[in-house]
Amino acid sequence: MAVNLPPPDPQSLHTVAGVELGVAMAGIKKPGRKDLLVVRLAPGAAVAGVFTRNRFCAAPVVLAKKHLRNPVRALVVNTGNANAGTGKEGLKRALLVCESVAKNIQCKATQVLPFSTGVIMEQLPSEKLIAALPSLKPGSWLDAAEAIMTTDTVPKAFSAKVKLSGGEAVVTGIAKGSGMIHPNMATMLGFVATDARVAPGHLKKMVKAVADKSFNCITVDGDTSTNDSFLLIASGVGVEVKSEKDKKALETAVLEVSQQLAQAIIRDGEGATKFVTVTVERGRNEAECRRIAYAIARSPLVKTAFFASDPNLGRILCAIGYGGIGDLDTGKVGLFLDDVLVAKGGARHPAYREEFGVKAMRKPEFTVRAVLNRGKAAATVWTCDFSYDYVKINAEYRS
Amino acid sequence: MAVNLPPPDPQSLHTVAGVELGVAMAGIKKPGRKDLLVVRLAPGAAVAGVFTRNRFCAAPVVLAKKHLRNPVRALVVNTGNANAGTGKEGLKRALLVCESVAKNIQCKATQVLPFSTGVIMEQLPSEKLIAALPSLKPGSWLDAAEAIMTTDTVPKAFSAKVKLSGGEAVVTGIAKGSGMIHPNMATMLGFVATDARVAPGHLKKMVKAVADKSFNCITVDGDTSTNDSFLLIASGVGVEVKSEKDKKALETAVLEVSQQLAQAIIRDGEGATKFVTVTVERGRNEAECRRIAYAIARSPLVKTAFFASDPNLGRILCAIGYGGIGDLDTGKVGLFLDDVLVAKGGARHPAYREEFGVKAMRKPEFTVRAVLNRGKAAATVWTCDFSYDYVKINAEYRS
Numbered sequence: 001m002a003v004n005l006p007p008p009d010p011q012s013l014h015t016v017a018g019v020e021l022g023v024a025m026a027g028i029k030k031p032g033r034k035d036l037l038v039v040r041l042a043p044g045a046a047v048a049g050v051f052t053r054n055r056f057c058a059a060p061v062v063l064a065k066k067h068l069r070n071p072v073r074a075l076v077v078n079t080g081n082a083n084a085g086t087g088k089e090g091l092k093r094a095l096l097v098c099e100s101v102a103k104n105i106q107c108k109a110t111q112v113l114p115f116s117t118g119v120i121m122e123q124l125p126s127e128k129l130i131a132a133l134p135s136l137k138p139g140s141w142l143d144a145a146e147a148i149m150t151t152d153t154v155p156k157a158f159s160a161k162v163k164l165s166g167g168e169a170v171v172t173g174i175a176k177g178s179g180m181i182h183p184n185m186a187t188m189l190g191f192v193a194t195d196a197r198v199a200p201g202h203l204k205k206m207v208k209a210v211a212d213k214s215f216n217c218i219t220v221d222g223d224t225s226t227n228d229s230f231l232l233i234a235s236g237v238g239v240e241v242k243s244e245k246d247k248k249a250l251e252t253a254v255l256e257v258s259q260q261l262a263q264a265i266i267r268d269g270e271g272a273t274k275f276v277t278v279t280v281e282r283g284r285n286e287a288e289c290r291r292i293a294y295a296i297a298r299s300p301l302v303k304t305a306f307f308a309s310d311p312n313l314g315r316i317l318c319a320i321g322y323g324g325i326g327d328l329d330t331g332k333v334g335l336f337l338d339d340v341l342v343a344k345g346g347a348r349h350p351a352y353r354e355e356f357g358v359k360a361m362r363k364p365e366f367t368v369r370a371v372l373n374r375g376k377a378a379a380t381v382w383t384c385d386f387s388y389d390y391v392k393i394n395a396e397y398r399s
Numbered sequence: 400m401a402v403n404l405p406p407p408d409p410q411s412l413h414t415v416a417g418v419e420l421g422v423a424m425a426g427i428k429k430p431g432r433k434d435l436l437v438v439r440l441a442p443g444a445a446v447a448g449v450f451t452r453n454r455f456c457a458a459p460v461v462l463a464k465k466h467l468r469n470p471v472r473a474l475v476v477n478t479g480n481a482n483a484g485t486g487k488e489g490l491k492r493a494l495l496v497c498e499s500v501a502k503n504i505q506c507k508a509t510q511v512l513p514f515s516t517g518v519i520m521e522q523l524p525s526e527k528l529i530a531a532l533p534s535l536k537p538g539s540w541l542d543a544a545e546a547i548m549t550t551d552t553v554p555k556a557f558s559a560k561v562k563l564s565g566g567e568a569v570v571t572g573i574a575k576g577s578g579m580i581h582p583n584m585a586t587m588l589g590f591v592a593t594d595a596r597v598a599p600g601h602l603k604k605m606v607k608a609v610a611d612k613s614f615n616c617i618t619v620d621g622d623t624s625t626n627d628s629f630l631l632i633a634s635g636v637g638v639e640v641k642s643e644k645d646k647k648a649l650e651t652a653v654l655e656v657s658q659q660l661a662q663a664i665i666r667d668g669e670g671a672t673k674f675v676t677v678t679v680e681r682g683r684n685e686a687e688c689r690r691i692a693y694a695i696a697r698s699p700l701v702k703t704a705f706f707a708s709d710p711n712l713g714r715i716l717c718a719i720g721y722g723g724i725g726d727l728d729t730g731k732v733g734l735f736l737d738d739v740l741v742a743k744g745g746a747r748h749p750a751y752r753e754e755f756g757v758k759a760m761r762k763p764e765f766t767v768r769a770v771l772n773r774g775k776a777a778a779t780v781w782t783c784d785f786s787y788d789y790v791k792i793n794a795e796y797r798s
Contacts, residue, residue, distance in 0.1 A: 053721070054717065054720040054721045055719075055720040055721070055724065055725075055727045055729050056716050056717055056719065056720030056729045056745070057720070082713070084713060084716075084717075085712075085713055085716045085717075085742070085745065085746055085747065086746055086747075087730070087744065087745060087746035089746075090746075119713065120711075120712075120713020120714070120716065120717065121712050121713040121716065121742070121746070121747050122747075226713075226716075226717050226720060300699065300789075304789075304790055307790065312519075313484070313519075313520050314481070314483060314484055314518065314519020314520040314625070315519070317455050317483075317484045317519065317520065317625075318453065318455055318483075318484075318519065318625050320454075320455065321453040321454040321455030321456070321625060322452070322453045322454070325454065326454075328454045330454050330455045331486070343484070343520070345486065346455070346484065346486060347484055347485055347486035347488075347489075347520070348484065348485075348520050348521070386790060387790060388787050388790050388791070390699075390703075390790070391703055391706065391785060391786060391787050391789070391790060392787070
């Protein structure tokens with residue numbers, strides 16, 4: 001049912017010097033499934049991240065944020081259990097896993113970042129993770145992408161190369177996540193790595209700038225699930241980022257990979273049959289454009305209309321109307337489905353015929369474009385439709 | 400599939416002196432269906448209302464708000480077409496209908512309040528409404544409740560009697576609405592009438608106070624659909640509200656009827672199989688309790704878990720976590736399903752067993768109670784679950 005692109009071609013995923021991947025089957029939830037990933041970083045690697053703002057932030061997120069202050073040497077990622085809503089015991093267990101990983105690679109536990117995704121409010125079976133560490137096998141980026149899947153139906157991995165002044169750098173990333181109706185409640189993990197050498201301070205700025213234009217364009221109210229994390233790694237064994245031009249070039253490549261990952265999450269949305277780009281244009285500022293775009297993108301009524309290929313435009317206008325712009329002049333609002341002008345001046349365009357709208361919406365991918373006509377700002381978010389299968393997947397998730 | 404109470408017993412619905420009801424079949428969307436209601440009020444009746452805050456507020460809402468400034472003599476309500484997103488032409492057509500009603504009862508068009516519900520962004524077939532006015536037949540409150548139904552599966556009407564210092568007064572109300580996942584996008588209409596004489600200024604206060612504890616407890620972000628309206632009518636032909644005690648007694652009766660109507664809307668929620676009361680207690684203020692209650696009540700992940708009778712408590716805690724209290728100490732949060740203590744101190748209670756949770760959630764009605772332990776305020780909202788049928792109903796609504 002998903003609107004996935006073809007699975008990643010392993011040949012297209014460039015290895016990243018200074019980043020070693022190990023995967024294992026720890027049997028956390030089910031046996032015989034890759035569910036443990038350890039990412040080992042070269043000494044001197046720079047790491048920066050953005051994390052969920054949910055108050056019930058998971059134990060691994062608490063630790064990862066804390067350990068980020070130190071020179072990071074490894075990441076340990078498990079599926080099957082989110083270690084969220086687990087109190088002090090959860091912190092203890094996450095730390096035990098970090099300690100075990102640290103022992104293997106001879107660093108401190110505080111140099112290991114833990115990440116978990118899966119069921120909430122059950123204690124992490126840390127003994128299973130620890131027992132599986134000796135069985136880690138070197139893996140490709142595709143193996144790594146597979147090891148972090150939960151309800152995902154396809155692994156998500158993208159790669160790019162970029163020319164910097166000192167030579168070529170590689171950017172490769174993986175992500176997981178598919179609970180897309182309210183993404184703030186489903187765990188999204190994204191890891192993007194480059195071999196370039198980037199100053200830690202700059203990497204920190206870059207991860208925020210990129211998140212705002214990629215993973216934060218598929219989430220509501222910023223990153224708000226218990227476990228959401230997006231990490232940017234610069235192993236530093238490759239070419240150095242020297243000039244402003246280098247910075248910009250690298251950021252563009254990182255953004256490209258990150259946007260592809262973010263879109264891949266939506267394409268794999270639970271029960272999704274449509275991939276929809278929602279763009280709001282000519283607003284006063286980006287923030288208000290984003291608010292309106294989210295109001296459209298998260299509306300169950302709009303999303304069920306997407307599912308039915310039903311150009312029920314009133315539902316979209318209604319979402320624009322309650323999107324939180326108090327002084328919006330609805331008499332100026334225009335609306336497009338792809339290139340079809342459906343509403344102008346806040347009302348149905350006389351030349352619009354329903355069959356034009358149906359034609360646009362029947363496609364597995366289309367764009368909803370709202371034009372506010374009150375400024376020069378714009379924002380884009382990506383969303384999917386809302387189908388029977390969403391209910392099925394979420395009603396049966398734990399069984 | 401709905402969790403409806405038995406349909407209203409016509410005997411239980413008291414007539415309201417000074418309020419005459421007329422219903423007709425105008426064939427707006429389908430022939431042979433009651434779709435037009437005219438409510439005629441005695442001279443001197445007081446009327447107060449609360450309306451949607453949606454910027455795409457419908458033409459009838461614009462007119463009703465304006466006409467409310469005058470002594471109101473009649474209401475005209477149609478289903479099948481919402482007259483929303485219809486621009487100036489929509490205003491013109493709504494006014495034509497008001498003029499026709501006014502001619503019949505010899506008042507001014509500006510003394511008639513129009514209400515519409517149905518498909519958005521299509522022009523109101525005002526000629527059909529006007530043509531049907533001569534065929535209006537006197538109706539009961541049950542007829543009136545039936546005449547305003549759209550996707551409702553049952554008519555919604557409740558009645559109460561209240562003793563005031565001057566004698567007994569009657570309160571009878573009807574409502575429509577069943578699109579409950581994001582009720583801010585589905586039209587909710589509520590009309591409650593009493594024969595008591597109430598000063599207009601006081602009626603205005605009463606309608607706001609009552610709405611906040613009834614219809615606003617089932618809506619998100621206040622009243623935000625294009626057509627939502629709640630009207631309180633005091634025909635004034637009965638006993639006078641004299642004392643503070645009278646005011647309180649009448650308000651209590653009006654609240655009782657309004658809460659029953661509001662709950663009936665949720666019980667008839669599209670595809671609903673569960674009626675769930677969400678209470679948030681011991682918050683610092685009512686506003687934060689409401690925010691958290693709504694975060695739980697509108698979460699598709701929580702609602703699909705309700706549907707599955709799956710006590711997936713992490714989803715509820717997660718919603719509490721992103722409910723917008725920045726300084727929430729999650730280590731103090733408790734959670735109950737009916738009387739079952741499931742989480743304490745922000746984590747699963749050791750004595751909790753999943754079968755207890757399943758038992759509570761299997762019932763067609765249960766309560767989710769979150770205890771924040773940071774103050775003395777509380778708030779309650781009502782919601783339903785999220786089933787296959789919700790998607791079906793909304794994907795097929797217009798076909």
